[in-house]
Amino acid sequence: MAARKKSKRENDTLPDRTSSSSSKRLCPSGKRHVAALILARGGSKGIPLKNIKLLAGVPLIGWVLRAAIDSEEFDSVWVSTDHDEIEKVAKSWGAKVHRRSQEVSRDCSTSLETIQEFLKKNPEVTVLCNIQATSPCLHPSHLKEALKKITEEGYDSIFSVVRRYQFRWKEVKKGSAECTQPENLDPANRPRRQDWDGELYENGSFYFATRELVMDQGRLQGGRVAYFEMEPQHSVDIDVDIDWPVAEQRVLRFGYFGRGVSLMFCKVSGCLTDGRVFLSVSGEDTVSVHSTDTAGIRMLQKDDVEVVLLVSREDHVIQLMFDKLKKMTGCKVMVVGEEPLNDIKPLVEKRKLDWKDVAYMGNDAADASCLNLAGLSAAPADAPPGAARAAKYTCKYAGGAGAVRDFAEHVLLQKETAKVQMKQDRIDRHNF
Structure with a gap:
């Protein structure tokens, strides 16, 4: 079989060659265990119980759970929550539930703290994928291709990005006499879109990381690190796209709808x-x-x-x-x-x-x-x-x-x- 041509979206960031390639390490039982974890706290300052609010007829969290389960790449799929209704929805979509403690359910709690608590209670997990509940246009193929970089190429962490073609200018504080300056372009030679590669931005859809990276270094990105580029139409973030009807139209067109029923x-x-x-x-x-x-x-x-x-x-x-x-x-x-x-x-x-x-x-x-x-x-x-x-x-x-x-x-x-x-x-x- 001919070698697969590497796509532009899978270009790597510069890897840390001194890493121990911890992704190859196995759990005490001698077997790698890859788990997906979706964080879904009950509290929401914007939309109450946003994670289970219906989006195009499906609970918001259901879109990413369906993609994760249908990818058939995970040994277990979990939802970390502190809310009974979210737990019911998560189980109805085939996920296991980790009831997070009050210590990591506060407004000031970080995702990393919640993930570390999950890993402490599940020592069999060697590779974890933190999937954002508010990314309803995630597809199984995104997860499958990204995970290969850990399981087959020895990277320690992978995260999703989207390419944007936006010119950035330095912010000037109100009342300042300072002039703004361009940060990523030469105004005298403004490039056409087709002549510019644009820039990569995290879209937050998912983060793969090895257990050692999260627990020993307290990071989701590190070691030998690479990115996975998603197309703009799949980079829908409900945290940003607050116009729910507009988000629904995007999901109806670009969301993952499963394999169909018979x-x-x-x-x-x-x-x-x-x-x-x-x-x-x-x-x-x-x-x-x-x-x-x-x-x-x-x-x-x-x-x-x-x-x-x-x-x-x-x-x-x-x-x-x-x-x-x-x-x-x-x-x-x-x-x-x-x-x-x-x-x-x-x-x-x-x-x-x-x-x-x-x-x-x-x-x-x-x-x-x-x-x-x-x-x-x-x-x-x-x-x-x-x-x-x-x-x-x-x-x-x-x-x-x-x-x-x-x-x-x-x-x-x-x-x-x-x-x-x-x-x-x-x-x-x-x-x-």
Whole structure:
């Protein structure tokens, strides 16, 4: 195989050749353990609980957790937090949780102190990646390529940067008679953008470092150090991009949407219907199904997503409508008990699917386990708190009033985005 051409974004800073190459050291068990750690404190001076605020239908922290887990490069993925709600969201996205102490949860606490506390409690970790929760356009490929510089090339630390083409001038204090001076240009020979390489700035998306660097030297950058250059469209920082709607548009266009699902489970009562039963004089009980929702199901089926409708064992009225539901939607219909997970888990295993390739829509606290496990999950706008908290996406509409169509469009958007990203990844690999 031909050697891979080094890309411009992977150019190194000058390495410290006197470093001990601590990245090659292993934990006491003799095995390297690479961990991802996202710091997500509950307090926020700007936006309350910003780390779990929905961004384009997904909790902010969910975007980076999905990228980290789908990279398949980490032996463990953690969220360090001091807040119960953040802990619930983190676990629903497949992360482990480190409950940080009060000492490192203050406004004056540094990221380094929190990371050191985590490493003290997890001695098996030899390489750590601190991922910023507010970088929702992070992709698995960014993490995979950056980590190679530690695991394959022996660097001790890697951090993400973005290239900017901005001319800097010296600041002059108010009231001073001093004149400003250029800091990175000659005004008499202003370069054109295409004739200037620009400058590299940390974008804060992630920092890889070896255990020894963090614990022995108290640094995230040091030893043999290199950078990984990210494209500007992926360098979205919610701490800076305070206009949430603008950030949402960036994420919808450039965020990582996962690999797409091939199987979706949907509760009938409360999702496909509004949960009401209409009693007639003739004794026939009826329910209402919105045509918009059945159209959404057909959209999924057309895109090769198998949809399975779930009926509660206690819902006798819906059970009597099995044949009509099958005929109307073309879906398989299953009866599930008090814990739906026990009934659908065998089907997921039979299809040999990973849970991240499964979508689930539910509207009850009993659905929480499935909502947590599924790669994509949703609850109608009128779902009770137990289901709403567990769902990764909250629909704009209530059950029986367009919620299924809304979620179907969300699933298809993520599938299409995933296809485009996979195609682009193949193009990028061929270019190197």
